[in-house]
Amino acid sequence: MLWLKLAWRNLWRNRTRTLVLLAVISGSLAFVAWMLNVSYGSYEKMIEDAVRMGSGHLSLHHPDYPQERLSELFFSGNEAMPLLENRAGIIKTLPRLYVSALARSSRDNRAVMILGVDFEGELENNPLLQPSKTVSGKIPASDTQNLAYIGNRLAENLRIDVGKKLVVMFQDLSGEITSKLYRVGGIFKSGVNQLDSGTIFVNRLSLATALGNSDALHEIAILLADREQLPEQLAQLQKACAGHKDIAVFSWETTSKQIADAIKMDSAQFKFMIFLLYVLVTIGTINLLLMSILERTREFGLLRAIGLDRRRIGGLIFCEATLLGIIGALAGLVLTIVLSLYSWHYGLDFSNMFGEAEVAGMLVSMKVNSTWEWDWMFGLAAGMVVVVILAAIYPVKKALRAAPAEAMRHH
Amino acid sequence: MSIVSTTDLKRVYESGATEVKAVNGVSLSIEAGEFAVLAGPSGSGKTTLLNLIGGLDRPTDGSVHLDGELLNDKSDDELTRARLFKIGFIFQAYNLVPVLSAYENVQFILQIQGVPDSKHEERIMPLFEELGLSGLAHRRPGELSGGQQQRVAVARAIVGHPSIILADEPTANLDSESAVALLNLMHRLNLEQKVTFLFSSHDKKVIDIAQRVISMRDGKICDDHKKTQ
Numbered sequence: 001m002l003w004l005k006l007a008w009r010n011l012w013r014n015r016t017r018t019l020v021l022l023a024v025i026s027g028s029l030a031f032v033a034w035m036l037n038v039s040y041g042s043y044e045k046m047i048e049d050a051v052r053m054g055s056g057h058l059s060l061h062h063p064d065y066p067q068e069r070l071s072e073l074f075f076s077g078n079e080a081m082p083l084l085e086n087r088a089g090i091i092k093t094l095p096r097l098y099v100s101a102l103a104r105s106s107r108d109n110r111a112v113m114i115l116g117v118d119f120e121g122e123l124e125n126n127p128l129l130q131p132s133k134t135v136s137g138k139i140p141a142s143d144t145q146n147l148a149y150i151g152n153r154l155a156e157n158l159r160i161d162v163g164k165k166l167v168v169m170f171q172d173l174s175g176e177i178t179s180k181l182y183r184v185g186g187i188f189k190s191g192v193n194q195l196d197s198g199t200i201f202v203n204r205l206s207l208a209t210a211l212g213n214s215d216a217l218h219e220i221a222i223l224l225a226d227r228e229q230l231p232e233q234l235a236q237l238q239k240a241c242a243g244h245k246d247i248a249v250f251s252w253e254t255t256s257k258q259i260a261d262a263i264k265m266d267s268a269q270f271k272f273m274i275f276l277l278y279v280l281v282t283i284g285t286i287n288l289l290l291m292s293i294l295e296r297t298r299e300f301g302l303l304r305a306i307g308l309d310r311r312r313i314g315g316l317i318f319c320e321a322t323l324l325g326i327i328g329a330l331a332g333l334v335l336t337i338v339l340s341l342y343s344w345h346y347g348l349d350f351s352n353m354f355g356e357a358e359v360a361g362m363l364v365s366m367k368v369n370s371t372w373e374w375d376w377m378f379g380l381a382a383g384m385v386v387v388v389i390l391a392a393i394y395p396v397k398k399a400l401r402a403a404p405a406e407a408m409r410h411h
Numbered sequence: 412m413s414i415v416s417t418t419d420l421k422r423v424y425e426s427g428a429t430e431v432k433a434v435n436g437v438s439l440s441i442e443a444g445e446f447a448v449l450a451g452p453s454g455s456g457k458t459t460l461l462n463l464i465g466g467l468d469r470p471t472d473g474s475v476h477l478d479g480e481l482l483n484d485k486s487d488d489e490l491t492r493a494r495l496f497k498i499g500f501i502f503q504a505y506n507l508v509p510v511l512s513a514y515e516n517v518q519f520i521l522q523i524q525g526v527p528d529s530k531h532e533e534r535i536m537p538l539f540e541e542l543g544l545s546g547l548a549h550r551r552p553g554e555l556s557g558g559q560q561q562r563v564a565v566a567r568a569i570v571g572h573p574s575i576i577l578a579d580e581p582t583a584n585l586d587s588e589s590a591v592a593l594l595n596l597m598h599r600l601n602l603e604q605k606v607t608f609l610f611s612s613h614d615k616k617v618i619d620i621a622q623r624v625i626s627m628r629d630g631k632i633c634d635d636h637k638k639t640q
Contacts, residue, residue, distance in 0.1 A: 002515060002522050006508070006515075006519075009511070298506075299509075302508075303508075306567070307491055307494045307495025307520065307571075308491070310491075403467070404468075405468040408502075408506070
């Protein structure tokens, strides 16, 4: 007990220095842990936006479609849909068609990507097909066959507006050039140039019929209730698709590889930042501990003179460092929780500064709600304690180098 | 019985090409119960000799025996252990741990000696009473006068029941009155409890009260005489 008392009181000999050191430790920890919570929140958001706007948590495709993206690589909806029926954990299935086409108005023409969707199903899930994104007209109803929902930049380029005619030309599944007339039902603005200037949403059945096969699908996006179930659901669906040569199941990490890679890269950069921060904290701690220990050289000489061996003096300094690390880590955790509580509850809205972001052609919201990465938070805090203890090694060696008589002559 | 004995003890410091013989061939024996002083002017080698006897420094040549054990061959840890159990130190600058109270400074020795916590109070409080420190037990060194701090240092030196107390210029920082009081106190401990003291000092008051005066000059003993009681 006396040891702990001594270590604790030694810690507060120079109150200002100790407070500065604690501020460095807790501030660094809180900054990194909070940023980590915010980053993981943004990854979650990015993944959720990507899977809802893109190919879902899981998706069914022709086995070669994710690589080739050719219209003729389709599969049968009638064959695929029964594979997904009555499966626990699946909350939504979104059948889609993707067709590269030339869009023409009476004034101009542009290359576009036509997405054949079921509007009703997409409305509940696709962040792009939301009334808030509609700048003119409205999102077509599911039963309207000939209305198109187009990006605002495309509307400007084609110089058309709601109610005007639009012709799309594309290759049908037999390889023949075909065309289809739509009227503009609504115009959206996502803020992502690629989407706003080159995307048209139409009724899936009308597009499939124009392609020459009303049963054709390029994708069924599957949304899961819980992303944690993904590996299990993937394995089950792979098993279910085994007898169907034109149908294969993919995870979002394969179909939205660029998003997955972007997250991996960001995460790696973040871990490198954590490493750098630990190095800086270590250097700062060594510096402050060294100052605190060197000015006590005479006292360590005295302690050795009266019978305290090197091991025990080293233990005393490590005890001081451990207390410092624990207090700093606890303060850092409290600060992290306070900051994260705010960003978890209210979210951080960067859209005023950056608008909405485009990652790999996907629209990603800039309003981020942080998550609670408890494992990381406690891991970082424990790491900080270890770093502070390790930072004491050099000062301890330095303090114990001198013989007692020599140390006691030190001023 | 001899508590400390040195034979042809030498300590040479090298400073560049210059050699300083701080202790130069000292042979000396201190018996149990003695109240002796190493006297001499500054630079005569008193403190160096005390450090060698106390195992705080290692000799260049010669030998030191403490309680019959040769100190020369001992490792750092063994020397530390010898200091803990066999020697009590009193320093000129008191050298108390500033963040511990008077009581805790003394308790510290018992703690590292491994004396059970339950025995601490019964060992320390009578000592404090005897040294006039009872009301000051919970004060920190910064809240005590020089004389009071040195009395705490005496308590710390004797609480572990060492074989000998080595006191380096213990009165040098004290006013005359405090110095006399401290010397009387140590003399009483010597007479009543048979505690062995070896001082280094050039203070006349210390020399007057000592039973044996060992005079040093240039690292050598130039006179060694016991006073008749």
